[in-house]
Amino acid sequence: MHRFANPARFLRLSAVLLPWCAGATVILTILGLWLSLFGSPPDYQQGETVRIMYIHVPAAWMSMFIYTNMAIAAGVGLVWKHPLADLFAKAAAPIGAGFTFVCLVTGSLWGAPMWGTWWVWDARLTSVLILFFLYLGYMALVNAFDDPQRGMKAGNVLLLVGIVNVPIIKFSVDWWNTLHQPASVVRMGGPSIDASMLTPLLVMAGAFTAYFLSVVMLRVRTEIAQRKIQTLRLSVAGDGGVADGMRG
């Protein structure tokens, strides 16, 4: 991992990977949408509303996947002071928040016709809402300091503390009574869902993952550029005027 901590090396690597990730996003999204809307049957109990699942469930997976990756990056950033780890966490946060928002809204839209309610304060829904606030809190905290290094440090601590919420989300449907159905794909004994529905689900999950990788690479590039801008501005303000004057 040390080899990828160098920003210059990251820029070169991402320039190679980005077209592939972007291409995969487009292809998997088209295939996933076609399978979700045309290529899969309506559910025998839920009818056509089951098509909301192909957005809702992959978005929920992404919300936890991205947070876990950010927390790992936070640990790496705190312990080894990798320059890219902090930038990755900061770059990934809005994407994670976006997927969590999509998960919450589509869940509501699915709950309204199937449960008869838009929202219940049960363990699953509440813990996902907390995840959404953790993303927002992290984003606010990182930008709240004049010194970006201090903001990153505070944000990293928040990410590490908040990681306890991820297993709570995952197991909330087993530990507490809830309207939410239990896991049907990532469970002991293999998926309990039919292949005609599992395939579009996994393709959409692949599309979302490729989207995340593409956008996070663009955002890390932006963060690296911002860092350079900051360094340049500081050096101009610090010694630039005097040094230029002497040279001229």
Added chain:
Amino acid sequence: MMSEFFHMGGYAAYVWPAYGIATLVLLGLLAATWKGLRNAEATLKALESARPARRRTRNAGRKAADQNAGTPAEASEG
């Protein structure tokens, strides 16, 4: 056939907003990211061209400084 598809078995009011929200959020995030990257790269370029004599590119900086002082360093090399 097509109207039946859009009807979504009577659940159109729930299914289509779900897909719409996801599309809006993901495309909006991509657009904001793209715009932010373009802005940052433009600012960086402007800053770097305004101040070419940086520590990291010491040789290029020295050449530029020499040219400013009126002693063309390239003359002897070329």
